[in-house]
Structure formats: C-alpha cells, structure tokens
Amino acid sequence: MERGSLMLNTTTFVGLDVHARSIKAVALDAMTGEVRSATFGYDAAEVAGWVSSVDPSAKCVYESGVTGFDLQKRLSSMGIDCVVGAVSKMIKPSADRRRKNDRNDAEFLARMLSVGNVVEVWVPDDECEAARDLTRALDDAREDLKRCKQRLSKFLLRHGLVFSETNAKGQRKKNWTAAHWAWIRSISFPDKADDEVLAYYIDAARQAMEDKARLERLVEAEASKPRWKKRVDSVRCLKGIDVTSAADLVFEAGEFSRFKNARSFAAWIGLTPSEHSSGESVRQGGITKAGNKHLRRVLVESAWHYLGCSPHSKDLAKGQAPDPGARRHAAKGVRRLVGRRAAMLERGVHKNKANVATARELACWCWAIGRMVENG
Structure with a gap:
C-alpha cells in the first residue's frame, strides 16, 4: 500500500x-x-x-x-x-x-x-548477499579443481601415461584415489623440465583440493547460523540434497515467500518448459534456461539420485534438526519423485529428459518445504 x-x-x-x-x-x-x-x-x-x-x-x-x-x-x-x-x-x-x-x-x-514497465529485482540484504558469495566461491573452487585435475591427467596422457591398476577382483581402480596419487608421485621423466611441469600440476591440484575443502567448511558454518539452519536442515530431508546444495538453495532464494507459488520458483531457476504456440497449435519445447544457472545445475545433478534410490524417507544427519512438518512433507516428496521417475522411464522417456523433469519437480518441493518453514 x-x-x-x-x-x-x-x-x-x-x-x-x-x-x-x-x-x-x-x-x-x-x-x-x-x-x-x-x-x-x-x-x-x-x-x-x-x-x-x-x-x-x-x-x-x-x-x-x-x-x-x-x-x-x-x-x-x-x-x-x-x-x-x-x-x-x-x-x-x-x-x-x-x-x-x-x-x-x-x-x-x-x-x-x-509507465510501470520495469520488473524489479529482489535485493538481498548484506548477510544474504555474503552467504550467496560464499556458495558461489565454492562453486568456482569446484570448477578450478576440475580444471586442475584435467590439466594433470591430460599432461600425463600426452606422455602415454594412463592409470590402469586393478584390484584383487580385476576391477580398474578409480582416479584421484590414494592409489592414483601414489602412482602419479612415482612418475619421473628423463627431462627435468617435464618433472617441473608435473610438480606444478600436482601442487595446483592439491591447492585446489584444499581450497575446496576450506570453502565447504565455511559454507557449512554459515548454514548453521540461526537465520538459515532450520530451512537448510528441512530442505536436506529431500534425497539428493546435502548441506551444501541445501545452502545453495536457501542462500540464493533468500526468502522462499517472495515467490508466489512453486511454479514461479521453478521458472526463476529456468526449469519450466519453453512454449511456441499459435492459434490452435500448442507446442512445448525444452526448458527455458532463463534464470539462476547455478541452482539449475545443482538441482539437475541432485535429480540423478532419484534414478535408483528407495522411496523411503531420508535418515537425519548428525546435528540436523528440521521442522517436523517439513520432514513429513519431504518424505512425501521423496516417494512422489521416485515414483514419477520410475513411471517416466517405463514410458520410454529419455533418461536426460526424465532427469530434468525430476529436477523441476524437486525445485517445487524445495520451495514448498522452505515456504512451510518460513510460515511456521
């Protein structure tokens, strides 16, 4: 007014x-x-x-x-x-x-x-903006670590070196495990310059790993503050959502109540279908991808958990204290998402398309739980 x-x-x-x-x-x-x-x-x-x-x-x-x-x-x-x-x-x-x-x-x-033709952007307060910056810095650290590992592995590949050790069952051991790092450190080249390059790539990857771990601890500490904890712990009751992805959702949204419904929240993330309709012709295409790119990636990655998880409710982690009503609602959401994902695969829907559809519905459940905690 x-x-x-x-x-x-x-x-x-x-x-x-x-x-x-x-x-x-x-x-x-x-x-x-x-x-x-x-x-x-x-x-x-x-x-x-x-x-x-x-x-x-x-x-x-x-x-x-x-x-x-x-x-x-x-x-x-x-x-x-x-x-x-x-x-x-x-x-x-x-x-x-x-x-x-x-x-x-x-x-x-x-x-x-x-003429009133400006759509106003919601402006976060300083604390909310700082929390957002922290999770975005963590996302940058993850990308930096990925690049460092890729540079190291491709440098070794150019020299014909590929990790292929196997375990007692004959299965190939995974990269970036203790065995993989031990193999990397055992490598030496006839030319000293290549040894220096290898040492540089190893140091860069190790530093990126330490930076990522440090930022993860900072995000968890921020998420445990009274302003965020109840919402973060409640959103974490959904499978596929850990403390850092829950913090992403809560920090980026700021206030779930600023979205009038779940559909507008999903649209803000860019997970709603595009549409090209005229007259009697109604055609829907892929998702709009117009909105918060960071959260869209988080939810799409989280949605893959519903490909093989059980429909049972998620166990609470140590120190997690969600809103009781939100936890019950999350259990209902898990059953719904697991059933929807299975039904789409039975109909022959492509797995990637089914995953994006699951991510959209997961976003709606996140909004509902966040809004429930705010109103409670």
Whole structure:
C-alpha cells in the first residue's frame, strides 16, 4: 500500500546507466516531459545529491548486471528511492538498438519506469548477499579443481601415461584415489623440465583440493547460523540434497515467500518448459534456461539420485534438526519423485529428459518445504 501511494505521488523518474567508473543519469518529469541529464563518477553521494536537487521524491532505476546491488543499497541508505530492473525483461524497440549510448539507455530506463514497465529485482540484504558469495566461491573452487585435475591427467596422457591398476577382483581402480596419487608421485621423466611441469600440476591440484575443502567448511558454518539452519536442515530431508546444495538453495532464494507459488520458483531457476504456440497449435519445447544457472545445475545433478534410490524417507544427519512438518512433507516428496521417475522411464522417456523433469519437480518441493518453514 505504501509503495503504491509512493508511485502515485512520484512525477520524476530517473534512469541510471551504471558502469564500473561512471554513471549517466537522466531525469524525466512525467507531467511536463522535461528531460535533464548529468554524468558522474561512480559516486552514490553525488548521484543522491543531484536527484534530491531535481526532485526529492524521484524514483530511480538501473539495470541488473555485473555492478550488483551496491549502488541501490547506497542510494537507499541516503533516502533515495532506487530499484534494480531485471535486464532480461527490458524489451527495447528494434529501432532503438542502433541508437545505443549511455544517455539513450538511461532515458529508456526512465521512460520504462514512468509507465510501470520495469520488473524489479529482489535485493538481498548484506548477510544474504555474503552467504550467496560464499556458495558461489565454492562453486568456482569446484570448477578450478576440475580444471586442475584435467590439466594433470591430460599432461600425463600426452606422455602415454594412463592409470590402469586393478584390484584383487580385476576391477580398474578409480582416479584421484590414494592409489592414483601414489602412482602419479612415482612418475619421473628423463627431462627435468617435464618433472617441473608435473610438480606444478600436482601442487595446483592439491591447492585446489584444499581450497575446496576450506570453502565447504565455511559454507557449512554459515548454514548453521540461526537465520538459515532450520530451512537448510528441512530442505536436506529431500534425497539428493546435502548441506551444501541445501545452502545453495536457501542462500540464493533468500526468502522462499517472495515467490508466489512453486511454479514461479521453478521458472526463476529456468526449469519450466519453453512454449511456441499459435492459434490452435500448442507446442512445448525444452526448458527455458532463463534464470539462476547455478541452482539449475545443482538441482539437475541432485535429480540423478532419484534414478535408483528407495522411496523411503531420508535418515537425519548428525546435528540436523528440521521442522517436523517439513520432514513429513519431504518424505512425501521423496516417494512422489521416485515414483514419477520410475513411471517416466517405463514410458520410454529419455533418461536426460526424465532427469530434468525430476529436477523441476524437486525445485517445487524445495520451495514448498522452505515456504512451510518460513510460515511456521
């Protein structure tokens, strides 16, 4: 109600084209059509002072992107009404795409805001954003470790060296086990330069492993804080979701209640089917992949657990204290997901397609459990 009345009282709208070192601002008076512009360095105080001189009740907007939420938080702390607009929802006319410059971009934002055509991005608080950064850093560490291992194994492959030891049953031992590392350390080359390269790749892989383990401990410590613990522990009751993937879901969502239903949560992750329909023809395609790429990957990987797991409820881990109602709901979700996955495979649905469909429904169950804990 307050926000609606504020919009009715606002007659000046400011578009901000934000870059790393500069900000272009354009103020539009919706009553007179007057347009004013100014250029600043990346200085929230200067922007706030200029906006206040134009109209203290003005409403500002800038596009979501690599600059994040820093400017919005700074302006809001100075009493300036500022929102972040979803860049994926900014639909520009084709004629304007050849007239792209900072001033035109800022004016376009101001005009879109004046007619209520800006989809606002939810802005997390500092604690939530820090928790998000932690899980994203862990994701980066996993990717770094994967690259380090690949470089090491491919370096050895170029020299014709492949780990092929077998156990007592004649089965080939897996890579990156203690036996594999012992084999790697036993390798020596006739040329000292190759020994130096091998030592470098081993050190890089070991360091990446230590970084990943350290970040996993930090994520677990963050997830155990009172703000997150109940939701993390409750979401973990679903099979395929461990403490780090539950933390991913809770930290990225921030508040499950900001999504009006499970379908909108799945759409935010990009797991809903695309559609190309016209007239009487209704055609659905693959998932949109428009949304939170990080969570989409987490859920797709988690969904593979339902290929062979039992429909029984998941045992609690040490220290896990979920909401009792959420745990019962999660047990129902596990039975549903296992049965749905089995039914799709019986119908001959391709395993990858069935897995994505399972991931979408898993996202819906995660939303339901998170929302249940928040409301409880």
